[in-house]
Amino acid sequence: MNLLETTWEALRLLVSLDPGLWQIIWVSLKVSIGALLLVSPPAIAAGYLLATHRFFGRRFLIVVTQALFAFPTVVVGLLLYMMLSRQGPFGTMQLLFSQPAMVIGQMIIAAPILVAFTLSAVQGADPRARETAIVLGAGKLRTAWTLLREVRFAVMAAVFNGFGRVISEVGCSLMVGGNIAGLTRNIPTAIALETTKGEFAQGVALGIVLMVLALAVNFAMAWLQGEGARR
């Protein structure tokens, strides 16, 4: 099958709403969006605290967070696998090869991005914003909310960036999800599997979905950065 025929077949699979294909897309979106919804509030709060508070070990935490940016997802998967396997400390929870395990893995992968981007956004905010909130009597929570609201476009860009990273990662999902059809098979693991089987059409169809998602995320980020700069 040549490239043109493969692409045509891939488009046909997408348009015909092939249940197997859309099941994979659904698992991908469910796991990645779920992971982001769970990790965003604590990661954004951590980024805010790192930006606004001075404490012992702060510099070290920032360096570690930035280093985790480049941490290979397959290593995150390996470490999580060891934690969740039967002999691991969390083995009794029987989470290995399940969607929750994939969610946990993606949360770990997205967290440093969210923390570092939020830290940078809050540090880049006008210091008068925080001071104005304080002198007008805002408590710590309201001040934090106000400041995060002032830099919301940068924070939203961080969330989109995190989504871009987790939706396309294959290493961790493969290790802790196990690529089980209809349960933990997501877009990247399915592409890897279908390609090895020689089923290029499904791989290309999923690749198209992944590229559309990546493009949408990039457009959203570009728009948000433009909005942030405009204000």
Added chain:
Amino acid sequence: MLLEVAGLKVRAGHTTLIDIGQLALERGRGYLLSGENGAGKTTLLRALAGLQPADAQRCAFDGRAFVLAPYPAALRRRIAFVHQHPYVFDGGVHDNLAYGLRACGASRAQIAGRVAAAAAWAGIAHLEEREAKLLSAGEKQRLALARAHILDPDLYLLDEPTANLDEDGRRIVISLIEALGREGKTLLVACHDRELLSLPAVERLHIAMGRAQAGTPRR
């Protein structure tokens, strides 16, 4: 006395930015803080507003002793600070005016009434629905004064409120500061503005090399 501070020091590393032996502000009086650029006027205002780490041997507000760190939350309602270039939050003028009231848990009805009154006081009632970030420098200064006024503080710390304003903006801001004086508010205003310096019933404080001296009272 409304505010008394003794032995106030602000340091940055090993450098002492300001070292003020005694500062006493009488209730209902206006004080104009003059001095060269870098003399420490803004630093002093920021220290009194709790925005700048500072040490003091003794502080008392309205006869009650307090410490500068941690800054007492109760004082936030009684001491207003307005930046030289006020920051306005993203959103409308109305939301900016309502910010402090929301922070202290005022009801929707209270907020509506007091916001309208504050906007009218500052002459920005016609701007209430406008995006705050789109206001001119003079309008932002009036918004900032109204945003402080709405909380009815006893002491206003104003940092160069007329700097970089056009003539009309300057005159309106000066008239608002005069109105605060007539309301019996205590004002500590850092400024270089000759018109403000020549206002009646104000006392001049001069700050040089981080040390404050009382000037000749003008009545």
